[in-house]
Amino acid sequence: MKALQYSQYGCPELIQWNEIAIPEPAALQILVQVKAESLNPTDIRIRMGFIKFTGADIFPKTMGMDFSGIVTKIGEDVTNVKVGDKVMGYMGAQGGSFADYTLADASTTLAIPANLSFETANTLPMNAATALKVVNAYLRPTAGKTILINGAAGGLGLFIVQYCKLKGATVSATASGAVMEVLKSLGVDEIIDYKTTNILQTGKSWDAVVDTSGKLDFEDAKVLLNENGEFSTMVPKSAFGQPGRTDGTKKENAVFAQPGEAEFITSQKLAGEEKIKTFVGKTFLMKNSTTAITLFETGKLCVVGKVVLTA
Numbered sequence: 317m318k319a320l321q322y323s324q325y326g327c328p329e330l331i332q333w334n335e336i337a338i339p340e341p342a343a344l345q346i347l348v349q350v351k352a353e354s355l356n357p358t359d360i361r362i363r364m365g366f367i368k369f370t371g372a373d374i375f376p377k378t379m380g381m382d383f384s385g386i387v388t389k390i391g392e393d394v395t396n397v398k399v400g401d402k403v404m405g406y407m408g409a410q411g412g413s414f415a416d417y418t419l420a421d422a423s424t425t426l427a428i429p430a431n432l433s434f435e436t437a438n439t440l441p442m443n444a445a446t447a448l449k450v451v452n453a454y455l456r457p458t459a460g461k462t463i464l465i466n467g468a469a470g471g472l473g474l475f476i477v478q479y480c481k482l483k484g485a486t487v488s489a490t491a492s493g494a495v496m497e498v499l500k501s502l503g504v505d506e507i508i509d510y511k512t513t514n515i516l517q518t519g520k521s522w523d524a525v526v527d528t529s530g531k532l533d534f535e536d537a538k539v540l541l542n543e544n545g546e547f548s549t550m551v552p553k554s555a556f557g558q559p560g561r562t563d564g565t566k567k568e569n570a571v572f573a574q575p576g577e578a579e580f581i582t583s584q585k586l587a588g589e590e591k592i593k594t595f596v597g598k599t600f601l602m603k604n605s606t607t608a609i610t611l612f613e614t615g616k617l618c619v620v621g622k623v624v625l626t627a
Contacts, residue, residue, distance in 0.1 A: 319415035320605055321376040325365030328610045334376065339419045340389070346397060346420050347389035348405070351434040353380050353413045353602075354471070355623040356442050357551075360613045362409060379609075380413030382406045382441040383420070384434040394422045402428045404584075406441035406575050414605060414625070423577055429588030436594040437587075439471055439622045444583035444592065445575030447475035451483075452579070454548040454569045455524050459484035464522040464540060466515070467529030468504075469495040471595070471622040472550065475583075476526060477502050478592045488522065490515055495620045498595070515540065524548070534561050534568040541566045595621025602627055 317338050322330045341347045359379055361367045384404040387397050397403055405425035407413050413420075428437040450472075455463055457480040465480070467473050468489035480487050481503045488506040489499050496507050508515055521542045525532070530551030537547045544565045552560070552570030560568030586592045597619025600608040605625050611617045 317416035319378045319412075320380070320602075321378050322363055323376045325363065328363075328606060328613065331363075331379065331606050331609065336415075338417050341391040341394075341419055343391040343393040344422050345391045346387055346394060346403070346405075346422055346425050348383060348385040348403060348418050348420055348425070349388050350383050350413060350415060350418055350602075350627060351385040352438045352624055352626045353383045354438045354442070354625070355609065355612045356381050356471075358409075358442075359411070360609075362411065367409070377410075378412045378415055380407065380411050380415070380418070381409075382438060383413035383418055384428060384437045385418075388417070391422070396422055397425060397427065402434070402437075404428050404437040404441050406445070406580070408574065414602075416627075424575075424580065426580060426584050429584060431590065432587060432594065435596050435599060435624050435626060438624050439594040439596065440583050440587055441580060442575055443471040443622065444475045444587065444594075445580040446573050447472050448479055448579040448583055449573050449576055450526065450548065450550070450571055451476055451479040453573070454546065454571060455480060455485075455526060457483035457485035457524075461485045461524065462522040462542070463487050464515075464525045465489045466525065466527040466532050467550075468499060469620050470528055471597075473528045474498070474502070474595050474621060475592065476528070477504060482586075482591065488520075493618075498620055502593070521545070527551070534563075537568075538563055538566055596624050597621035599624045599626050601625070 318333045319336050321334045387401045403425050405420045463485050486505050489504050490508045490510045492511045524546050525540050526548045528550045548569040548571050560570040602625045
């Protein structure tokens, strides 16, 4: 089978398709024929060597942190899916889904809701589940709580918007262009056009601010916070695992969130019940994945939602 791999940390030019053996599932693993996979900022940070975990210097590495596809083999102790099932899942930091087949843990693989395609289902494992984890742990929306989402157009931001609205929060979002209509349809209470308005100069403040874009820093964002307000950034300036900064009653949350099993199950349920919407901004064929990755990480894909690769 073919797998998209790199043998050292660095630029996208180092990525190449390699021929490797189809793996065999262990007792609690599932072999999936991949039908779709999506691009995530964390894919890029790991490949560049900015985020390293156990086994970080073992090469080659196969890219890809989430997938959707068809189960072709299961380990002897797997009970939640069977051969032939349409499934979706996430890989964690080790990656491995940008391939014809991928090995996944049974605990991080779920059935695709009947109302979703391979492409739309692929938005759930990393983005929807991670967004829910961020919302529950850091934003804690309640009726009347005011929340600003900076960077609402991406796959993560769109789910954060929806989860906050489901909890009754008063949501503001920065956006521009086509995504503004999408945000209106999701019930966003206030949309601020970042191309015409400097959010830092509006004089407005919120109970919580979350930045998915990496364009806000705590030192600037403090003016956007009410007393006891919290600023959560998905692109922290602090070192990995270090606590965020504080200033009086205001605090920063340096968020290094990954999806959890509970959040993934909840996201699957909400999507199946059509209580949250999925957004695919653009699709590429897997054979054109290197082009897609280059455009994605250089900021040349201005889309609403996820960038998905399909078989």
